[in-house]
Amino acid sequence: MGKETSLITSSVGQKLLMALSGFFLCSFLLLHLTINLFLFGRDGGATFDTYAEFMATYPLIRPLEIVLFAGFLLHAFVGTVLWVANRRARPVRYAVTKPGETSTLASRVAFITGAFVFVFLVVHVNTFFVTSRFFPTGATMFHMVRDAFRNPWYDAFYIAALGFLGYHLKHGFASAFQTLGLRNTRYENLIDAVSVIFWLLIPVCFAAIPLYFLWLS
Amino acid sequence: MSGTMTISLKVWRQRDSDSEGRFVDYVLSDVSPDMSFLEMLDLLNLELVRKGDDAIAFDHDCREGICGTCSLYINGRAHGPLKGVTACQLHMRTFHDGESITVEPWRAKPFPIIKDLVVDRSAFDRIMAAGGFVSVHTGGAPDANTILIAKETAEEAMDAAACIGCGACVAACKNGSAMLFVAAKVSQLALLPQGQAERKARVEAMLAQMDAEGFGACSNTYACEAECPKQISVSHIARLNREYLRAKLA
Ligand code: FES
Numbered sequence: 518m519g520k521e522t523s524l525i526t527s528s529v530g531q532k533l534l535m536a537l538s539g540f541f542l543c544s545f546l547l548l549h550l551t552i553n554l555f556l557f558g559r560d561g562g563a564t565f566d567t568y569a570e571f572m573a574t575y576p577l578i579r580p581l582e583i584v585l586f587a588g589f590l591l592h593a594f595v596g597t598v599l600w601v602a603n604r605r606a607r608p609v610r611y612a613v614t615k616p617g618e619t620s621t622l623a624s625r626v627a628f629i630t631g632a633f634v635f636v637f638l639v640v641h642v643n644t645f646f647v648t649s650r651f652f653p654t655g656a657t658m659f660h661m662v663r664d665a666f667r668n669p670w671y672d673a674f675y676i677a678a679l680g681f682l683g684y685h686l687k688h689g690f691a692s693a694f695q696t697l698g699l700r701n702t703r704y705e706n707l708i709d710a711v712s713v714i715f716w717l718l719i720p721v722c723f724a725a726i727p728l729y730f731l732w733l734s
Numbered sequence: 735m736s737g738t739m740t741i742s743l744k745v746w747r748q749r750d751s752d753s754e755g756r757f758v759d760y761v762l763s764d765v766s767p768d769m770s771f772l773e774m775l776d777l778l779n780l781e782l783v784r785k786g787d788d789a790i791a792f793d794h795d796c797r798e799g800i801c802g803t804c805s806l807y808i809n810g811r812a813h814g815p816l817k818g819v820t821a822c823q824l825h826m827r828t829f830h831d832g833e834s835i836t837v838e839p840w841r842a843k844p845f846p847i848i849k850d851l852v853v854d855r856s857a858f859d860r861i862m863a864a865g866g867f868v869s870v871h872t873g874g875a876p877d878a879n880t881i882l883i884a885k886e887t888a889e890e891a892m893d894a895a896a897c898i899g900c901g902a903c904v905a906a907c908k909n910g911s912a913m914l915f916v917a918a919k920v921s922q923l924a925l926l927p928q929g930q931a932e933r934k935a936r937v938e939a940m941l942a943q944m945d946a947e948g949f950g951a952c953s954n955t956y957a958c959e960a961e962c963p964k965q966i967s968v969s970h971i972a973r974l975n976r977e978y979l980r981a982k983l984a
Contacts, residue, residue, distance in 0.1 A: 518865045518935035520942035522978075528911075528951035529941055529978050599951050606843050606910035606950035612744075612757065613836045615810035617906060617960025624955040625908055692954040698976030701969050 528602070531595050536693035538592040543690060543715055545585055550719055556726055562659025569658035573650065593635050600628045623688040630685035637678035644671075666730035676724045683720035690715045739765045739826060742834040743778065745790055751846050751854075757836070767827035771814060772797060772804060774826055775837075791850040799823040799963065802898030805905070806851060807838040812902035812961040820900065820963040840901050842910035844947040855901050857947040858915060862899075865939035866919045870931040887925050894922035896964040903958035903966075909950025914958040916944050917974035918966050924977050934981040941978060 524530035552572075555565040572578055616625065623630075644665055649658060656664070665671055690712045694700040700708060740763040748755030762778050769777070772794050779789040795803035804821040808814035814824045829835060837851060845853040883891075897918035904912050920937050923929030929936070952971060959968045 518869075518932055518939040520864060520939040522938055522942045522945065524982055526945075527941060528945050528949075529975060530982075532951055533975075533979070599953075603909035603911070603950035603953065606948060607841055607908070608843055609841050611807060611810065611838055611841055613810040613838070614807075616908075616955075617811070617957045619960040620955040620957035624953060627953065688954070695954045695968070695972050696952075696975055698972045698974075698979060700972045 528599070531599055532696045534595050535592060535599070536696040538588050538595070539689050539693045541588045542592060543686070545588075546715070546719055550722055553723065553726055556659070556662060557729065562657065562663070565662075566657045566659050569649075589638065593631070596628060596631055621688065623684050624692065627685060627688045627692075630681045633681040634678060634685055637674070637681070640674070641678075662726075663730050663733075666727040667734045669731060672727035672731055675727050679720040679724045683716045686716035686720075687712070737767065738763065739767060739829070739831040741765055741774075741826075741829060741832070744834065744836040745851070746838045747790065747850050748839075748847050750849055755847065755850075765826050767825065769826045770797065770822055771806065771808065771824040771826065772822050791848075791852045793852050794822055797822040800898060802900035805840050805853060805855070805900055805902070807840060807905055809835055812840070812905040813900075813963050817960070818963055818965045820898075823963075840905035842901075842904045842949070844910070844912070844949050845901060845904065853901075855899075857949070858899050858901065858912070860947065861912070861916060861940050861943045862919065864943035865932070865936040866923075868923065868928050868932065870928075872928045881927055883927065891922050891925040894918040894925070894966065894970050897922075897962075897966055898964060900963060902961045902963060904949065906957045906961035907950065907952075908955060908957065909953055911952045911958075912944050912947070912949040913952040913971050913974065914962060914966055914968065916940050917968075917970040920977055921970040921973045924973065933977070934984075937974065937977040937981050941974075 522530065524533065552565070552568045555568060556562065558564050645658070645661060648654070649661060654661075666675075691700070691708050694704070694708050740761065743760045743762060744757045745760060746755055747758045760778060762774065762781070765774050765777065772792070775790060775792055782789050793803045793805050795801045797804075799820040799822060802820070804813075806813065806821040808821065808824070813819060813821045814828065816824055816828060839845075839847050839851045840853045840855075844857040845855055848854050895918075897915060899915060901912075901915070903914035904910050907913075920940060923936060924933055954968075954971075956968050959966065
């Protein structure tokens with residue numbers, strides 16, 4: 518029994534990286550939504566802009582931003598590495614195959630939903646983060662958000678992306694507990710309940726924002 | 735003969751591991767509903783041999799659902815449509831008269847086809863050889879109740895030990911992952927006192943061999959659990975993940 522594995526290259530190690538980075542990204546999603554909820558404030562975006570200003574200028578946020586980007590890239594990169602390896606494990610496909618009743622569609626298409634979310638994030642980060650940080654127009658973050666969401670096409674894209682994110686998390690959130698060895702019959706129901714917050718409630722709250730601005734305009 | 739069935743079969747035929755394979759259609763009549771799936775294939779082979787054709791190669795041994803040798807992907811499901819049943823225990827009465835049935839071998843890179851429906855599953859043997867055993871001296875059979883094991887723990891170890899190593903988990907998984915198999919073996923020994931001494935080394939060695947064989951990673955789709963003829967639970971995979979973390983961190 519001499520053989521050893523590496524946490525970075527073994528399949529289980531890579532899954533652990535996926536689970537941990539996934540949880541980290543979920544925690545960011547929660548923070549992001551909390552701040553976004555101030556967009557609904559009836560103060561012309563004053564509170565929201567205060568937070569946006571804080572996030573843009575407070576020195577401790579810089580390293581956190583880098584960690585966040587690294588987390589995203591790690592999750593996307595390791596996910597792709599696993600996807601490629603997994604496809605290699607079955608070079609010849611079945612002529613007829615029916616998925617078992619215990620496996621969900623969300624779990625089987627997690628890579629595809631993740632890829633859509635990745636494309637969305639590139640656009641999303643460009644629309645708000647890159648513009649405000651590197652090419653400031655003088656508009657406050659609130660105004661940038663408002664103007665972007667007055668475009669129904671952008672809204673449709675945004676909401677569709679949230680649909681993919683929700684479906685991605687429908688599998689991902691609960692699955693991460695299994696990967697970390699924390700899922701068993703005792704906690705199964707609790708994990709599934711908390712999972713609903715992440716895959717349904719959070720994306721729905723995010724989706725309410727463009728609809729709100731569309732309705733206001 | 736009354737009460738017999740006629741079925742159409744689409745069977746994967748492949749001369750050897752290097753040849754190209756293809757599906758061949760057969761129509762078989764006089765199939766008794768009481769035949770097992772393998773007996774139906776025996777009947778077909780009898781006809782083929784009578785005609786001077788090459789018999790269809792398929793794996794089998796005990797034909798009573800305990801050895802894990804039979805390995806057929808029937809109509810898109812490992813071991814066919816029934817839950818908790820091996821192909822040898824699947825009866826033709828599960829199908830209806832005139833039904834067409836597609837029969838394929840397990841498909842995974844680490845399970846190369848030897849001939850027709852027979853695949854080489856020695857990758858599983860190598861995973862077992864890497865760590866699926868107890869090599870420390872555990873003494874002779876102890877007197878009853880000298881080593882106390884909680885009933886639930888013993889039951890759980892027994893559930894894991896029910897794995898017959900047939901490879902249906904690999905066949906059913908979209909990633910061709912062997913995690914349920916490895917999990918059952920690691921879990922069984924991690925739960926019992928005799929497995930403790932080599933607990934960390936075992937999970938490391940078996941997972942290293944699993945990766946070396948080219949099996950995919952676990953995406954937690956849980957397709958394996960549905961297809962496992964012994965209904966091994968994916969909670970053993972969670973335990974395997976725990977065992978791995980424990981080996982790495984503790
Ligand atoms: S032949 Fe032994 S389990 Fe099917």
